[in-house]
Amino acid sequence: MPGFLRDSLTIAAKDLRSELRTKEALNASVSFSLVILLLFSFAFDPSAEQTREISGGLLWLVFAFAGALILNRSFARELPNDCLDALIASPISGAALFAGKAAANFLLLLAVEAVSLPVFGVFYNIRWWGQFWQLAGVLALGTWAMTVIGTMFSALTVNLRLRELMLPTLVYPVMIPALMSAIQLTTHLVGGEPLGGDVLVWLRLLVAFNVIFTALALSLVETVLVG
Amino acid sequence: MRERFIILFTGFAAVLLVRNLYVMLVKLPDEAAQGAIFRIIFFHVPAAWTSFLCFFAAFVCSILYLAKRNLRYDAVALATTEVGLAFAAGNLITGMIWGRIIWGIWWTWDPRLTSMLICWLLYAGYLMLRRAVEEPSQRARISAVLSIFAFVDVPIVFFSIKWWRTQHPQPVVWGGGTMDPSYWNMLFLNWVPLILLAVVLILIRLRQEEAQREIDAVRRWAHAL
Amino acid sequence: MDERNFTYMFYGFAAVWLCLAAYVVSLAAREKRLRQQLDGLRKLVEDRGEKR
Numbered sequence: 001m002p003g004f005l006r007d008s009l010t011i012a013a014k015d016l017r018s019e020l021r022t023k024e025a026l027n028a029s030v031s032f033s034l035v036i037l038l039l040f041s042f043a044f045d046p047s048a049e050q051t052r053e054i055s056g057g058l059l060w061l062v063f064a065f066a067g068a069l070i071l072n073r074s075f076a077r078e079l080p081n082d083c084l085d086a087l088i089a090s091p092i093s094g095a096a097l098f099a100g101k102a103a104a105n106f107l108l109l110l111a112v113e114a115v116s117l118p119v120f121g122v123f124y125n126i127r128w129w130g131q132f133w134q135l136a137g138v139l140a141l142g143t144w145a146m147t148v149i150g151t152m153f154s155a156l157t158v159n160l161r162l163r164e165l166m167l168p169t170l171v172y173p174v175m176i177p178a179l180m181s182a183i184q185l186t187t188h189l190v191g192g193e194p195l196g197g198d199v200l201v202w203l204r205l206l207v208a209f210n211v212i213f214t215a216l217a218l219s220l221v222e223t224v225l226v227g
Numbered sequence: 228m229r230e231r232f233i234i235l236f237t238g239f240a241a242v243l244l245v246r247n248l249y250v251m252l253v254k255l256p257d258e259a260a261q262g263a264i265f266r267i268i269f270f271h272v273p274a275a276w277t278s279f280l281c282f283f284a285a286f287v288c289s290i291l292y293l294a295k296r297n298l299r300y301d302a303v304a305l306a307t308t309e310v311g312l313a314f315a316a317g318n319l320i321t322g323m324i325w326g327r328i329i330w331g332i333w334w335t336w337d338p339r340l341t342s343m344l345i346c347w348l349l350y351a352g353y354l355m356l357r358r359a360v361e362e363p364s365q366r367a368r369i370s371a372v373l374s375i376f377a378f379v380d381v382p383i384v385f386f387s388i389k390w391w392r393t394q395h396p397q398p399v400v401w402g403g404g405t406m407d408p409s410y411w412n413m414l415f416l417n418w419v420p421l422i423l424l425a426v427v428l429i430l431i432r433l434r435q436e437e438a439q440r441e442i443d444a445v446r447r448w449a450h451a452l
Numbered sequence: 453m454d455e456r457n458f459t460y461m462f463y464g465f466a467a468v469w470l471c472l473a474a475y476v477v478s479l480a481a482r483e484k485r486l487r488q489q490l491d492g493l494r495k496l497v498e499d500r501g502e503k504r
Contacts, residue, residue, distance in 0.1 A: 152376075156369055162359045170352045170373070173345050174380050177387040184391070205387055216379060220372050223293055227368060262457045267464035274468060313475035317468040324464040328457055428475065435482055442489050449497050 004099070007092045011100025012107075015074075019108060025070045026108060033066035033116040037123055051124045056187030058124075060179050062116055064146060064172065067109045071150030072167050074101050075158040084158065094222030102151045102217075109143050130192035138189060141206050142182030148210065149175050152217040155224050181206040229434065233427050240423035247417050255409060264328045268410075271321040273418035274314045275343065277425050281311025282350065286378035289371035298440070301367035304374060305357065306432035308350050310425050315347050338388040345384050349377040363440075 019025060040058055044050070051058070078084035087097055117139075121128050128135065153171050157163045181202040188199050195203060251266055258265035284307040292300035322340055323333050334340065353373050360366035 156372060157356075157359075159365070160356075160359045166352075166356060166359060169348075170356065173348045173352065174376060176345055177380070177383045180387050180391055201390055205383070205390070209383060212379065212383075213376075216376065220293075220375065223368060224372055227364070262454060263461045264457045264464070266461050270465060270468045310475070313471055317471035320467040320471060321464045324460055324467060328460050424472065428472075428479070431479055435479070435486060438486050438490075442486065442493060446489075446493055446496075449493060449500065452497070452500050 004093065004096050007096035008100040008103060011087075011092065011097055012103040015101055015104035016107065019104070025073055026111065029066045029069045029108075029112045030115050032069055033062050033112060034119060036062045036065055037116065037120055041123065046124050052126055052191060053187065055120075055124070055126055055128070055190045056183035056185070059117070059120060059186055060142065060183050062120070063109070063113055063143070064175065064179060066112055066116065067143075067146055067150065068168065068171065070108050070112070071105055071147065071154055071171075072164070074105055074151050074154040076154065076163060079158065088225055094225045095218045097225070098151065098155065098217060098221040102147050105151055106144055106147045109147060110140070113139055113143065126190060127192075128190045131189045131194055134195055135186065135189045138182060138185045138203075138206075141203075141210060142178060142186075145178035145182070145206065145210050145213070146175060148213050148217050149178075152213075152221065152224075155221055178206060178209045181209070229430055233430055236423045236427045240420040240427070243416075243420040243423075247413070247420065251413060251417075255413065258410075261329060264325060267321050267325045269413050269417045270421075271318055271325065272414055273421045274318040274321065276418060277421045278311040278314035278318060280422070281307040281314065281425060281429075282346070282378060282381070285311065285350075285374050289374040289378075292367055292371045296364075298363060298367055301363075301371065302433055302436040302440075303429075304371065305436060306429045308353055308374065309432060310428045312347065312350050312354070313428070314421070314425065315343060315350075319343055319347065338385065338391075341388050342381065342385040346377075346381050349380065353377060 040046075040062075075084065078087060088094070117128065120126065150171055153167060153174075157166055157170070160166060184202045185195065185199060185206070188195065247269070251269055255266075257263050285304045288300045288304035288307065292298075292304065319340070322343070326335060326340075327333050353370060356373055357366055357370050360369060
């Protein structure tokens with residue numbers, strides 16, 4: 001296990017370093033999230049009361065669409081210079097490769113969210129920090145669900161010629177349960193109340209989703225990449 | 228051998244269907260609250276069951292493919308998924324027609340309707356993915372993984388939407404009452420011909436897939452000649 | 453209401469069979485394509501055989 005952890009950390013550090021050098025995906029994702037936030041203001045009249053009721057849905061749609069820019073490229077960026085082949089040939093298991101890439105993506109997505117959440121609060125006049133730590137936990141769980149599915153499907157489609165066209169249609173339907181729970185929990189927390197009672201069922205669902213699909217992805221990624 | 232099965236099953240399904248239609252339309256009375264439209268359920272529900280059976284078979288074959296790496300399992304997974312999608316489409320459309328009369332609207336975001344739609348989209352994505360990969364063993368590998376993901380996802384989707392809807396009011400599905408046993412019998416009796424038809428369609432699709440593979444092999448050989 | 457109820461029942465019945473029929477049509481189209489491929493292949497093999 002320590003070997004697995006070390007390998008994953010190496011991959012994660014490599015991915016983060018190369019992303020922070022160019023900041024290509026990060027910039028694109030952040031600016032895209034701002035564009036979506038702007039577009040939402042035309043879809044409905046942004047008065048504070050209504051917006052609070054649908055704040056979870058708005059936020060997670062922003063995160064899901066903007067996050068896709070980072071997630072989709074996760075494996076495809078290794079294609080030039082045959083880097084992917086080198087990674088697969090290296091003495092690192094497919095699962096460790098996946099875990100490392102997922103960890104890097106997770107941090108990048110959280111960074112994007114850290115920028116777009118305050119902007120959302122300003123644009124739509126929402127005081128979202130009432131339950132700051134619980135909200136942070138929910139963001140982390142929901143983001144991890146998006147990351148696992150997104151990274152896995154990025155690996156799945158890495159060699160396909162129609163990758164960019166295919167990914168959105170494949171990824172979003174699979175994510176639906178996780179997005180739904182994240183939306184419910186976020187709406188609740190932005191309303192200022194702590195988690196408890198009926199809402200806990202969503203927390204359980206989100207955790208279960210994460211556990212199931214993380215296990216599934218870790219066990220299947222080797223067959224996807226290597227064969 | 229397989230030809231004979233196909234003809235036999237089709238004939239049997241046809242006879243059963245004619246008999247069921249007769250009983251359904253002539254013998255069974257209209258349902259008290261819903262009237263004639265109620266009879267749609269005899270196709271609506273068995274179609275859903277058949278499609279789930281197909282998707283389950285596709286799930287099992289996908290696992291078997293990953294374990295044994297025999298392309299035959301991949302062909303079965305493909306055939307069952309396609310047939311399952313056809314039945315799922317029938318289920319969705321009959322559901323909409325029923326809803327138009329009973330609820331007055333074509334579509335409600337009812338948990339069953341919504342999860343069936345998501346299920347349909349997932350497996351349509353599976354077929355789309357298959358078209359994008361040329362190399363047979365890579366295609367089999369990738370689509371098997373997707374099939375497993377989709378099958379694991381469907382129950383989670385169903386329960387989550389159910390919880391989602393319990394917090395929002397929704398139109399009442401017939402008052403939670405029990406169905407008359409004669410209706411239940413009809414439901415199961417009509418399931419039999421639908422399953423037979425599904426098997427026939429799967430067999431035909433399977434034969435095509437095998438022919439395709441053979442043709443590809445011969446073509447490679449002919450070009451090498 | 454009752455008449456509409458009845459017609460919609462038939463729409464429903466027709467819809468199931470239309471879905472299956474659409475699938476059968478797609479199967480037939482694929483069958484035809486296979487046959488064409490086979491014919492093309494046969495011609496190819498015969499041509500090569502004659503050249504020898």
